[in-house]
Amino acid sequence: MRYLIPVLILAGLVVLFAAGLKNDPREVPSPLIGKPAPAFNLKLLGEEGSYSNADLKGRPVLVNFFASWCEGCQVEHPVLLKLAKESNVEIIGMDYKDAPEDATQWLARHGSPYRKVILDNEGTAGLDWGVYGVPETFVLNADGVIVYKQIGPMTEAAWREKIAPLMAGAAK
Amino acid sequence: MRTLLLLLALLPSLAGATMAADVAGMDASQEARYRTLIHELRCLVCQNQNIADSDAPLATDLRNQVRRQILAGENNQQIKDYLTQRYGDFVLYNPPFKLITLLLWLGPAVLVLLALVMAYLFTRRTRKPSTATALDEEKLRKLLDENK
Numbered sequence: 116m117r118y119l120i121p122v123l124i125l126a127g128l129v130v131l132f133a134a135g136l137k138n139d140p141r142e143v144p145s146p147l148i149g150k151p152a153p154a155f156n157l158k159l160l161g162e163e164g165s166y167s168n169a170d171l172k173g174r175p176v177l178v179n180f181f182a183s184w185c186e187g188c189q190v191e192h193p194v195l196l197k198l199a200k201e202s203n204v205e206i207i208g209m210d211y212k213d214a215p216e217d218a219t220q221w222l223a224r225h226g227s228p229y230r231k232v233i234l235d236n237e238g239t240a241g242l243d244w245g246v247y248g249v250p251e252t253f254v255l256n257a258d259g260v261i262v263y264k265q266i267g268p269m270t271e272a273a274w275r276e277k278i279a280p281l282m283a284g285a286a287k
Numbered sequence: 288m289r290t291l292l293l294l295l296a297l298l299p300s301l302a303g304a305t306m307a308a309d310v311a312g313m314d315a316s317q318e319a320r321y322r323t324l325i326h327e328l329r330c331l332v333c334q335n336q337n338i339a340d341s342d343a344p345l346a347t348d349l350r351n352q353v354r355r356q357i358l359a360g361e362n363n364q365q366i367k368d369y370l371t372q373r374y375g376d377f378v379l380y381n382p383p384f385k386l387i388t389l390l391l392w393l394g395p396a397v398l399v400l401l402a403l404v405m406a407y408l409f410t411r412r413t414r415k416p417s418t419a420t421a422l423d424e425e426k427l428r429k430l431l432d433e434n435k
Binding site: 121143146212244 | 331332334344345348352371372373374375376377401405412
C-alpha cells in the first residue's frame with residue numbers, strides 16, 4: 116500500500132510519455148483545416164495567364180508546395196508522378212521561393228506530375244497557407260476547403276490511408 | 288589568430304548593422320514592439336528558436352511580416368492573430384490559456400500540489416513510530432520500577 120501511489124504515478128507518467136513519443140514535433144497541426152483555401156492570384160509557369168484560389172474549386176485537388184532546391188521534394192516526386200498517372204489525381208504545383216528557370220529545369224529532369232504550376236517566387240502564398248517547410252501538400256475538396264495537410268514528403272501509405280479516402284469523399 | 292580575433296570583434300557590429308536595417312523607419316515605441324514581438328514568436332523550422340535568433344529563411348520572412356505590419360499601424364494582437372491564423376498557436380512562445388492547453392498551464396501546479404500532499408502523508412507516517420517508542424520507554428520504566 117505504501118508504494119502503491121508512487122507506482123501509480125510512475126505508470127501514469129509512462130503512459131503520458133509513451134504517447135508523447137509518438138507525436139512528431141515537426142508536424143505542427145494546421146489551423147487551416149476546415150477552412151477555405153487562402154486567397155492568391157499568381158502567375159503560371161510555362162504558360163500565359165494567372166491562377167487564383169477560385170480556380171481550385173469544383174473538384175477535389177491536391178496543392179503541392181515544392182521547390183527545385185528542396186530535397187524532400189525529390190523524395191516524394193515518384194509518388195506524385197504515380198498518383199497523377201495511375202490514379203489520375205489533379206495535382207497543382209506551387210513553386211515555392213524558387214527561380215522559374217530552375218523549376219523548369221527541375222521538372223524537365225524529373226518529369227512533371229502537375230496540371231498547372233503556380234509561381235510563388237516570393238513565398239507570399241506560402242506564408243498565407245502556413246507553409247513552413249517544403250514539401251507540404253494540401254488536400255482540397257470540391258468547395259475549395261482544405262480538408263487535410265500532409266507535412267513532409269507524400270508517401271504511398273499517406274495516400275492510401277488518409278488522402279485517397281478524403282479525395283473519394285470530397286468528389287461527391 | 289589575429290584575423291580571427293578581428294572577425295570576432297566585428298561580429299557584434301555586423302549583428303548591429305542588420306538590426307539597424309530591420310528597424311529602419313520605426314519610431315522608438317515601434318522599435319521596442321518589434322524587438323519584443325520577434326522574441327515572442329517561434330520559428331517553425333528550427334522549433335526551439337524564436338524568429339529573432341533564427342537565420343532560417345522562414346524566420347526572415349516572418350520578421351519582415353512583423354515589421355511591415357508594425358509600420359502599417361497594426362497592434363500586437365492583430366499581428367499575433369495574423370500569424371496564428373496561418374501557423375496555429377505553436378507560433379507563440381507564450382501559448383494562450385484554453386481547453387487544449389489546460390494540462391500545459393495547470394500540469395506543473397497539479398504536480399507540485401501532489402508532491403506536497405505526498406510529502407505531508409509521508410512525514411505523518413514516520414512520526415507515528417517515534418511516539419510508539421516513547422510509549423515503550425515509559426512501559427519499560429514502569430516494568431523496571433515494578434521489579435525493584
